[in-house]
Amino acid sequence: MAFYHALAPAAAGLFAIGLASAAVEPTTTVHVGDGTLDGSFLVPYNNAWFYSVKFSDGRELPEGIWSDHMEWTTVNGKRAMLRVQGVSFIRGASNVIMNVFSPDTLAPISSETHNVDGTVFKRTFDGAHITSVSLANAKDTKAPAVNVLPQAVYDFNGGMFGILIASLPLKEGFRGTLPAIADHDDTLTTEPFEVLRQEDVEAGARGKVKAWVVESARPGDYTMKFWVTKAAPYIIKLVMTDKTHGRVLTWDMI
Numbered sequence: 001m002a003f004y005h006a007l008a009p010a011a012a013g014l015f016a017i018g019l020a021s022a023a024v025e026p027t028t029t030v031h032v033g034d035g036t037l038d039g040s041f042l043v044p045y046n047n048a049w050f051y052s053v054k055f056s057d058g059r060e061l062p063e064g065i066w067s068d069h070m071e072w073t074t075v076n077g078k079r080a081m082l083r084v085q086g087v088s089f090i091r092g093a094s095n096v097i098m099n100v101f102s103p104d105t106l107a108p109i110s111s112e113t114h115n116v117d118g119t120v121f122k123r124t125f126d127g128a129h130i131t132s133v134s135l136a137n138a139k140d141t142k143a144p145a146v147n148v149l150p151q152a153v154y155d156f157n158g159g160m161f162g163i164l165i166a167s168l169p170l171k172e173g174f175r176g177t178l179p180a181i182a183d184h185d186d187t188l189t190t191e192p193f194e195v196l197r198q199e200d201v202e203a204g205a206r207g208k209v210k211a212w213v214v215e216s217a218r219p220g221d222y223t224m225k226f227w228v229t230k231a232a233p234y235i236i237k238l239v240m241t242d243k244t245h246g247r248v249l250t251w252d253m254i
Contacts, residue, residue, distance in 0.1 A: 028176030029190075030168070032107050032127075032152040037178075039106045039167045042081060044071045047233035049251035051087065056246030064089040066251055068233065075100060075109055085159055089116075097159040106167055108155035114138065121184060127152045130186050147186040156180035156191045161216070162235040166228040170195055170212040192216050201227045203236050204253040211236045220244075 030036045047068040054060045066087050073082040085097045093116040100109040108125040115121070120135040122144070128151055133144035154164055156178055164178060175194035182189050196213045203209045211227040221244055227237040238251040 028174070030176055030178050032154060032179070033105045036169065037106050037154075037164065037167050038104070038169075039081075039102070039163070040104050041230055042070070042103055042163070042167070042234075043232055045069075045232035045234070047235065048254045049238075050254055052250050052252075054248045054250070062090055063087075064091075065254070068235070070233075072103075073100065079103065080109055083160070083163065099155060099158060099160050101155070101160065106154060106160070106164055107152065108158070108160065111155055111158040111160075113159070123155070123158065123181075125153075125155070130181060132184075132186055134184070145186070149181065149186070149188045151179055151188070153179045153181045153188065154191075157183040157189070161191070161224070162226060162228065162238065165193060165214045165216070165226045166230065166234040168193065168195065168214070170198075170214070170228070170230065172197055192218070199227075201236055202252070206253070209236060 028036065045068075049066045049068075051063040051066045052060060053063055064087050067085065069084045071082050073080050080100055081103045083099045083101070086094060088094050095116045096114045098112045100111070101107060102109065108123075110124045111122070113121045118137050120138055120140070122133050122135070124131045124144075128149045130147045130149060130153075131144040132147070133142050135142060154160065156164055157180055168174065172195055175192075177190040177192050180189045180191045181187070193214055193216050196215055198210060198212050200208045201211045209229060211229050214226045214228060215223060216226075217223040223241045223243070225239045225241075226235065228235055236253050240249040242249065
């Protein structure tokens with residue numbers, strides 16, 4: 001995931017997750033542009049979470065504040081959305097993830113990650129055609145690699161998973177997979193999801209809100225559990241259980 005590579009030097013060893021196979025037998029494969037995933041309800045917003053980690057020995061450590069901003073933008077004369085996420089760590093490091101995408105289909109247009117060590121990773125998307133480049137710093141220049149995947153994909157691992165989850169048809173029992181591209185590896189992956197239930201959850205200054213609980217999991221590796229709504233700022237909470245390293249990462253809305 002982009003956020004893992006962005007955080008790695010500052011949160012070394014927290015988790016190393018390669019999302020791949022589905023956790024449940026899929027009933028729906030949500031292809032880009034097939035109408036299942038609908039972001040037409042999305043509007044600009046600002047959001048922030050308190051980011052923390054709990055270890056298997058019971059230790060709990062604060063990591064920092066994770067911010068999330070969405071706004072309208074224009075790409076090649078067409079209306080698009082820009083999402084900017086950033087983490088300010090209590091140790092003084094920071095990173096930024098930028099995603100540009102179609103507001104209706106959630107098809108990715110571009111992504112750019114500025115990691116805590118100063119390196120930069122960029123991608124552009126044109127259906128199944130992907131260009132990617134890793135740079136030593138923001139001033140570095142290098143010709144991007146061009147790859148063609150078997151099908152158009154979502155940028156699930158590049159920072160968009162929460163918004164993609166919120167844009168699903170949220171009804172209990174709905175499950176399936178999203179075609180995506182691996183993090184920093186231009187290969188096709190399938191990302192699982194299952195809508196579990198609707199329940200009240202703490203939403204920081206907003207008090208309690210009723211949210212849908214949606215899970216994306218790989219048995220023996222990780223489980224991501226999202227609390228999402230159809231109202232801005234959409235992603236209320238995320239809990240990621242890293243089974244490989246025995247850690248639980250939590251994002252609680254402030």
